Amino acid sequence: xxxxxxxxxxxxxxxxxxxxxxxxxxxxxxxxxxxxxxxxxxxxxxxxxxxxxxxxxxxxxxxxxxxxxxxxxxxxxxxxxxxxxxxxxxxxxxxxxxxxxxxxxxxxxxxxxxxxxxxxxxxxxxxxxxxxxxxxxxxxxxxxxxxxxxxxxxxxxxxxxxxxxxxxxxxxxxxxxxxxxxxxxxxxxxxxxxxxxxxxxxxxxxxxxxxxxxxxxxxxxxxxxxxxxxxxxxxxxxxxxxxxxxxxxxxxxxxxxxxxxxxxxxxxxxxxxxxxx
Numbered sequence: 515x516x517x518x519x520x521x522x523x524x525x526x527x528x529x530x531x532x533x534x535x536x537x538x539x540x541x542x543x544x545x546x547x548x549x550x551x552x553x554x555x556x557x558x559x560x561x562x563x564x565x566x567x568x569x570x571x572x573x574x575x576x577x578x579x580x581x582x583x584x585x586x587x588x589x590x591x592x593x594x595x596x597x598x599x600x601x602x603x604x605x606x607x608x609x610x611x612x613x614x615x616x617x618x619x620x621x622x623x624x625x626x627x628x629x630x631x632x633x634x635x636x637x638x639x640x641x642x643x644x645x646x647x648x649x650x651x652x653x654x655x656x657x658x659x660x661x662x663x664x665x666x667x668x669x670x671x672x673x674x675x676x677x678x679x680x681x682x683x684x685x686x687x688x689x690x691x692x693x694x695x696x697x698x699x700x701x702x703x704x705x706x707x708x709x710x711x712x713x714x715x716x717x718x719x720x721x722x723x724x725x726x727x728x729x730x731x732x733x734x735x736x737x738x739x740x741x742x743x744x745x746x747x748x749x750x751x752x753x754x755x756x757x758x759x760x761x762x763x764x765x766x767x768x769x770x771x772x773x774x775x776x777x778x779x780x781x782x783x784x785x786x787x788x789x790x791x
Contacts, residue, residue, distance in 0.1 A: 548573045550588045554597035556580065559604040568602060605629025610742075610763050610786040612636075615645045620655035632659040634705045634742055634763055635672070637679040639663060643700035661705040661742065665692055665730055667720040671709035671744065674719050680707070683722065686729040693733040704734050704741045706759070708750045713767055721750075727757035748774065755783065764788045 549572045556568035558580075569586040571579040579586045588594065607630045613619060614633035623631055636642035639662040646658040664672060664680040673680050681696060683689035693704055706727060711719035722730075727743075734741045740760035745751045748766050755777055761784035778785065 548578075548589055548592040550586075550592045550594045551597055551602060552583055552588075552594055554600050554602040557601060557603040564601075570602065603627075608632065609761075609784075610634055610788045614656075614658050614660075615642050617649065617655060620649055620658070623656035624654055628656055630657045630659060632661070632703065634661045634703075634744075635664060636660060637663050639696065639699045639701070647700075659702045660700070661703045662696055662699065662701045664705050664707045664744070665689070665696065665722075666707035667722050667726075670720040670722070671707040671711065674711070675709075675714055683726055683730075686723075686725045689722070689726040689729040690733050693730045694737075697733070697737050697739065701739070703739055704730060705744065705763070706730055706741060707744045708754050708757075709744055709746060710750050713746045721753075724753060724756055727753065727759070731758045731760075755781070760784065761786065 551570045551572070552568075554568050554570075556565040556570075558565070565582060567583045568581065569579075569583040569588065570577055571586060571588060571592070606628045608623065608628050609632045611631045611633050612635050614631050615636055620631075623629075633642075642662055643660055646660045649655045650657050666673065666680050666682055668682045668684055670680075670682070672678060673682075681692045683692045696704060706722060708721060708727065709719060710721055711717065731741045735758075741758075742761045742763050743754040743757070743759040744764060745754050745762050746764050746767055748768050748770050751762060751766055751770065751774055754762060755774060762778075763786050765785075765787040
C-alpha cells in the first residue's frame with residue numbers, strides 16, 4: 515500500500531510539473547497570456563490543510579490569484595489546464611548541492627519538483643556564474659543560487675583534501691578583498707571552509723582565523739548577502755557561530771553541546787545537515 519501511495523504521489527507530482535512547464539513556456543508568448551490551473555489539490559506550504567478543487571491564475575510568471583475554484587475569478591481568454599485531481603505544491607529548494615553546472619542535473623532536479631538548488635562550490639567563478647545566468651533563462655532547468663569557490667586558508671580545506679581550486683586569505687584585509695572580489699564576479703552567497711581535518715584522519719589543517727572569518731561575514735552582510743560555512747566537528751561549529759555566519763553546511767560528527775544549539779536558535783542560524791553525499 516505504501517509503495518502504491520508513493521507511486522501515485524510521484525505521478526501526480528510529475529503531472530503538476532508538466533503543467534507548470536507548459537505554463538512557463540506560455541509565459542514566453544504574448545505578454546498578456548494568462549494561464550489557469552484548475553481541479554487540483556493545493557498544498558501551499560504554510561501548514562494549512564490541503565485545499566481540494568483549487569485554482570491558480572498565472573500571468574507573466576506571477577500568481578495572480580489562488581484559492582478554492584469557486585472563489586477564483588478566471589479572466590476571459592485564459593488558457594485553462596485541468597489537473598484532474600493532481601497535487602499542486604511549492605517548488606522544493608535543495609540548499610546544499612555540488613555539480614549543479616550541468617544541464618542534465620538541472621533538468622532532473624526540475625522534473626522532480628526541485629525548482630532551485632544552492633551550489634556551494636564551483637570553479638572557475640566567471641564561468642560558473644555565466645552558466646547560472648544562461649541556464650536560469652530556461653524554465654525546464656532548476657535555478658542555481660551560486661557560491662562559486664570556497665574561501666579558505668592557504669593550504670586549508672578543500673585544497674588539502676581534494677586538491678582543486680579555492681580562494682584563499684591569510685589576513686583580515688585579504689579576507690575582505692577576496693570576499694569583495696567574489697561578490698563582484700557575481701556570487702549569490704559566500705562559502706567558507708572551517709574544517710580542522712579530524713574527520714579525514716590527518717593532522718590539523720590550516721583554517722581561517724576568527725578575525726578572517728568575521729571579515730568575510732562583514733563584507734557579505736554589508737553587501738546584502740550571506741555566508742555558509744562548511745563544518746564537520748563541534749569546535750569548528752563554535753568558530754562559525756562566533757564569526758557570525760548565517761548557516762552551517764554538513765552535520766557535525768561528534769556530540770554538539772546544548773549551549774551551541776541554543777546559540778544557533780537564538781541567533782537564527784540555519785543548518786543543512788547534508789547527511790548523504
